[in-house]
Amino acid sequence: MSPTRTMAQLPSARGAPVVGNTLRWLRRPLDTPVQAHRTHGDVFRYDIFFQRPVVFAHPDAIGRILTDPDGDLSTARGWEPFFGRLMKGGLLLRDHDDHRSHRSLMRGAFSSSALQGYLDVMTPRIEARIDAWIDRGEVVLLPEVQRLLLELAGVSLLGVEAPDELDRLIRAFEAIARGVMGLVGVPLPGTALARGLRARADLSRFLKERIAARRKAPGPDLTSQLCSATDEHGAVLTDEEIVDHVIFLWMAAHDTTTGSAVMAAYELARHREWQDRLREEALGLPDRLDVQTSAQATQAGWVIHETLRLYPPIGSIPRRTLRQTTIADVVLPADTPLRAAILLLHRHPEVWTDPERFDPERFAEPRQEHRRHRHAFRPFGTGAHACLGMRLAQLQLHAMLHHLMRHARLRLPDDYVLKLSPAPSLRPADGLPLRLQRVPR
Ligand code: HEM
Known part of the structure; x- marks a missing residue:
């Protein structure tokens, strides 16, 4: 047996007094963790947001954490500090058997035919x-x-088309999202959390009316799918549970896909040769992609993967130990916060050639660098909590790139320098000013 280390023996990236690495990370969300990885290796403690989680960057450890074969870890307790109060009842706030039964009820809402309906x-x-x-x-x-x-x-998700209803929903959702990001964890009057909880209560009333209508007259939207879902024992979701899942799905879907679309546009604007390649590919495919033809946009798929590798929207996946357990060579007591550092995994020099470079062909034959380790590439996680919306996200990204590349050339302002903002997912701090020139046809 290989020797083990205790937590006290781990290297530590302490950062500044009190705030630790928080401010540095907010200013430089890529360099700060990458530098800590270079300095401290594949396992280290990292002071951030008043916690000292143990960060794991090696694919073996990340695979072990995400697959959690013996049920030693809690996903719910990992995510609670980030969005417990506003996202209650969502799949990432559930563990083990309870999670399994809810996830199985939701699976039908992500079948190929349901996805085609959303598309x-x-x-x-x-x-x-x-x-x-x-x-x-x-x-x-x-x-x-x-x-x-x-x-x-x-x-x-909801089948809402009317612009004023959509506006109302979007305002409520934005207030909830600001509440999740808010710095004050107690809903004191005037805080983002208090406003978020009020918006959640409003949204929940609206959704319950919607659910009652959808139970009578289903449409092609995801809420209708959840209303009719049954598991193998005939159990169904209650209205309250559907509300929780829909709000959570909206949250899980939104910032992740937004960040990926914007970062893909940034990389394409910097790499004109990839715009040309994607344009040629898109012009050889139908005007509009569907669930089947999206898979034929192979090079666009590499670009999406390369964007998710370099800028994973969930760069660090949290867990908490339920009991003493050993991961890599470290003995972790019960109740230890952990992070599976997807950002560091995706730039791991043992896995990727020239990891900082935008190089979509690393996903193509014969290189296939993502196959160098079973867990080399995990933008959507893996195991029981693997992203349920992975295909939907990819279809949306394909639909956007397909139309954009067929009709426009993208250009950044001269001398543009990207500055990233870390939260809720990696994105350009200035929103990415972009010039679009119509492609003559
Ligand atoms: C590029 C876009 C996206 C990325 C990179 C992404 C990434 C992830 C990751 C890494 C996880 C696992 C978290 C963990 O293990 O703790 C996850 C879970 C999840 N994602 Fe996504 N996601 C994306 C888009 C979406 C979309 C569009 C939806 C739904 C419409 C969605 C729904 C979910 C749900 C429901 C879970 C929880 C699954 C469970 O706990 O069983 N995601 N996502």
Whole structure:
């Protein structure tokens, strides 16, 4: 047996007194953890947001954490400090048998036919919005994509089409999202958390009316799918549970996909040769992609993967130990906070060649660097809590890139320098000013 280490023997990235690495990370969300990894190796303690989690960066340890074969870890207790009060009842706030039974009830809402239904209502909206950006010639991309994806979620999750209803929903959702990001963890009057909880109560009333209507007359939206879901014992979801899941899904879907779309546009704008390759590929495929034809956009798939590798929207996956357990060579007592550092995994020099470089062909034959280790590439996690919306996210990203590349050339302002903001997921701090020039046809 290989020797083990205790927590006290681990190297520690302490950072500044009291705040630890928090401010440094907020200013430099890529360099700060990458530097800590270079200095301290694959396992270290990292002071951030008044916690000292143990960070794991090696693919073996990350695989062990995410698959958690003996049920030693709690996902719910890992995520609670981030969004416990506002996202209660969501899948990441459930563990083990309780989680398994809810996840199995939700699976049907992500079947190929359900996904095609969502795509049918989303794609025309994506195309219309991108056409409007191209007509304007210049956009700040992040707020545009944010708004578009909020609308798409309203339409596909809830079947809400009316602009005033969509606006009301989006405002409530934004207040909840600000509450999740708020720094004060107690709902004192005037805090983002208090406003978020009020918005959640409003949204929940609205959703319950919607659920009652959907139980009588189902549509192609995800809420209808959840209303009719049954497990193998005939159990169904209550209205309250559907509300919890829909709010959580909206949260899980929104910032992750927004960040990925914007960072993909940034990398494409920097790499004109990849725009040309994707344009040629897109012009050889139908005007509009579906669940099947999306898989034929192979090079766009590599670009999406490379973006998710370099800028994983969930760069660090939290867990907490339920009992004493050993991961890698470290003995962890019960109740220890952990992080599976996806950002560091995706830039691990033992796995990736020239990891800092944007190089989508690393995903192509014969290189296939993501196959160098079973857990080399985990933007969507793995194991019991693997992302339920992975295919939906990829379909949305494909739909956006497909239309964008067929119709526009992207350019960054001269001398543009990217500054990243870390939360809720990696994104350009200035929202990414972008020039779009229509491709003559
Ligand atoms: C690029 C976009 C996305 C990325 C990178 C992403 C990433 C992830 C990751 C890493 C996890 C695992 C977290 C953990 O193990 O603690 C996760 C879970 C989850 N994601 Fe996503 N996600 C994305 C989009 C979506 C979308 C569009 C939806 C739904 C519409 C969604 C729904 C979920 C749900 C429900 C879970 C929890 C699953 C469970 O606990 O069983 N995600 N996501």
